[in-house]
Amino acid sequence: MLFHGFYIFSTRPLIVSFLGSYPLLGGVVYEKSKITYQPLPKWFRPKHVLEHIPGWCGTPKEMLLRKIKATLHGIEGRTHHLMVNASDEEELRKRFLIRGAHFNQNFYINEYLYQVIDQPKLYDAIYTAQLNQSKRLGLAKNVEKLMVVSYGGNLHKFCPELKHADFNKDFIARTELAKKYNQSSVGLILSAVEGANLASSEYLLCGIPVVSTPSKGGRDEFFTPENSVIVAPEPEKVAEAVQTLKQLAPDPKKIREQTLKKMNDWRLAYCTYIANLIEEEGGKKIQPDAMRQKYFAAPNGIQSRYIKLEELYKYNWKDFQEVFYI
Numbered sequence: 001m002l003f004h005g006f007y008i009f010s011t012r013p014l015i016v017s018f019l020g021s022y023p024l025l026g027g028v029v030y031e032k033s034k035i036t037y038q039p040l041p042k043w044f045r046p047k048h049v050l051e052h053i054p055g056w057c058g059t060p061k062e063m064l065l066r067k068i069k070a071t072l073h074g075i076e077g078r079t080h081h082l083m084v085n086a087s088d089e090e091e092l093r094k095r096f097l098i099r100g101a102h103f104n105q106n107f108y109i110n111e112y113l114y115q116v117i118d119q120p121k122l123y124d125a126i127y128t129a130q131l132n133q134s135k136r137l138g139l140a141k142n143v144e145k146l147m148v149v150s151y152g153g154n155l156h157k158f159c160p161e162l163k164h165a166d167f168n169k170d171f172i173a174r175t176e177l178a179k180k181y182n183q184s185s186v187g188l189i190l191s192a193v194e195g196a197n198l199a200s201s202e203y204l205l206c207g208i209p210v211v212s213t214p215s216k217g218g219r220d221e222f223f224t225p226e227n228s229v230i231v232a233p234e235p236e237k238v239a240e241a242v243q244t245l246k247q248l249a250p251d252p253k254k255i256r257e258q259t260l261k262k263m264n265d266w267r268l269a270y271c272t273y274i275a276n277l278i279e280e281e282g283g284k285k286i287q288p289d290a291m292r293q294k295y296f297a298a299p300n301g302i303q304s305r306y307i308k309l310e311e312l313y314k315y316n317w318k319d320f321q322e323v324f325y326i
Helices: 060-075 087-095 174-182 198-205 235-248 252-280 288-295 301-305 309-314 317-324
Strands: 005-011 014-019 028-031 034-037 048-052 079-084 100-102 123-128 146-149 184-189 210-212 228-230 306-308
Touching: 005 252, 005 301, 005 309, 005 317, 014 252, 048 060, 060 079, 060 087, 079 087, 087 100, 123 174, 123 198, 123 235, 146 174, 174 184, 174 198, 184 198, 184 235, 198 210, 198 252, 210 235, 228 235, 252 288, 288 301, 301 306, 306 309
Parallel strands: 014 048, 048 079, 079 100, 123 146, 123 184, 184 210, 210 228
Antiparallel strands: 005 014, 005 306, 028 034
């Protein structure tokens, strides 16, 4: 999923989903850590908003904040639905009586970008991670042939323990990233707490198994005994698991197919949820599987339904409906 915009699932009624913050209170927009006021177009009035969570919210405090947010949406005339990534979050969501469901956001990944391709194996492991402490990059220090992909920056300066690792100084395009994944034997994800973590499923779609530490946030919902190993957060354990998976060399196509099946199961259930909302609001009856095939079709997948916040101001209601009509 992408930040600072909306995925349009229906125009009659208007149903949108988003990751992170919705511009509440007349259009509060967060830009470069500053709060500015930019009212949304008058015609853009969603009936239902489906919020996905970028981080882990499996605590009473975090869920209470979502409860308050849901109330604010109601005051402004929208029905809020909280979409959580993990089972412990789902238990709390139900306990707090917040409308929504359990749908792991990683099914939004465009599988047409991340595929199994024939590449020489240059790396024992790759780790796609921001250069911050939560990613626990130092746990990969014993992996000999390592590639670290971030948004840019100096890995060696940030984490001297990884001076032997390759890294990107500039942002890497998705197609190049998929190539890097296929050049690696294993994908790493070593944080303790975060959201569903897109990279963990991107690895799997490219057919490489994952070494993970125990985690909260939902990334493990795509893991199976065949495609992943979960180890203690110790450099020796991480390196051992990398070598084990490198030697086992599980079938990349099976890893991808298994992951796609799980993603498409989530997608069908999600489309069923949305189709029911449309019908409840008096909209036309739509078969969930037909909706799934349309929303997640090649080449762009669900990104074809995405619009950036600033792009909304270029449309009027009539043109918007024509572009995003089902």
